[in-house]
Amino acid sequence: MTQTNSRDTKQKILDAAIYLFNSKGFTGTSVREIANRANVNVAHISYYFKGKGGLLEYLVSHYYEGYLKIIEENYSHIQYGNTHDVLSKMILDLLHYQHENRQLSRLVYREVTVDSVLNREVMTTYLTKEKYYIKSLLEQGIEEGHFRKGFIPHLIIQLRSLLHMPYLQPQYMSEVLHIQPHEAYFVHQYYKELKLWLNSLLVDKFSQDRNLLAIR
Template sequence: MKGSTKKKMVDAAIRLFYTQGYDGTSVRDIASSANVNIALVSYYFGGKKALYEKILIQFLEGYLQTMHKAIRQQTNSVQESLLSVIRELLVYQATNHYTARMVHREMTLDSVLVREIMTTYLRKEKHDYEQMIKLGMKKGEFQRQSVDYVIIQIRTMVNMPYLTPHYFQELYQLSPKEPYFVDRYMEHIARWVKAALCQPKAETGIA
């Protein structure tokens, strides 16, 4: 019962934070949406701010776990490993699309919480991407270029659909939370990785 009540509150808070924003959502809104006593929000989570931070941190921990699991998979090349990581992160965000938008929206602000998240979680993500890109260059799979800019481009492709889902829906009639979007989007990303990162195949001179 306790777990079910907490989950109802978390689910309600995620939907409300997504649609109304943090400031536009009250503890009473959360309790009413979850159909629980208002005092339970403070009892279980310590208040609205603590609940909001818990949701963000749980999402980011799951994000990194998803990334690490994909990295550990056995693949034939760094290129395949990178594409596997990207796909799994897209699927993770599509599955948790409300929370994904909350987190990415929070990252656009300058706050103590954001600085802590940058240090604790996003530096780990950056490190993992760096290791993959540098390994690809060392093995001769990837062209030598600015690792930082490559990571920025990859992160933008991975996260942009879930930061601004309405942009995709209204202008392109695409729904980033749907499986078909991930499949089609991965086709484009795979072409981008091949063109922008991978070493061009040597000309054989054979017609």
């Protein structure tokens, strides 16, 4: 099998697994079903991923590696701009990443709500790193006077909820709210709303200056 054919086979398996894990659940999906949908031999799944569990682990790890790369790249620009601009760009880039990988996003966010060995590994690696960068950004913003003081764990909960919910519950979005998160325009419209949340963290310089004058 050539290298190109190998990549094609792996991608077919991944695409099939994402679809079936989303529609039938991880436990409700068999290796044979994945192989049939991907139109490959069952042995290929064992060869490339060491079974269904290894396949899910690969999908989750691959997703969070890309997710964290975006966070790390944006965080590295902190020396060139203020924390508000860095966090704003990070949010936009993460929205685009989720949109481009929306089926995988839904699968990953759902799986990390399950108490499992894989989930605990994700918590102690990828999600701990995510917390470190976001916490550092918020702390630096508060220290520099860009952001108002707040309980940072609660701010992280708010940010993650705002970012992930549209891709964790796309059926709720489309069938109840009649919003289509799969449409390209959604990212730009939703980003405007997230900017309002982000701006709520900013220190009100006008009020701050007025209070200083009153004290004097």
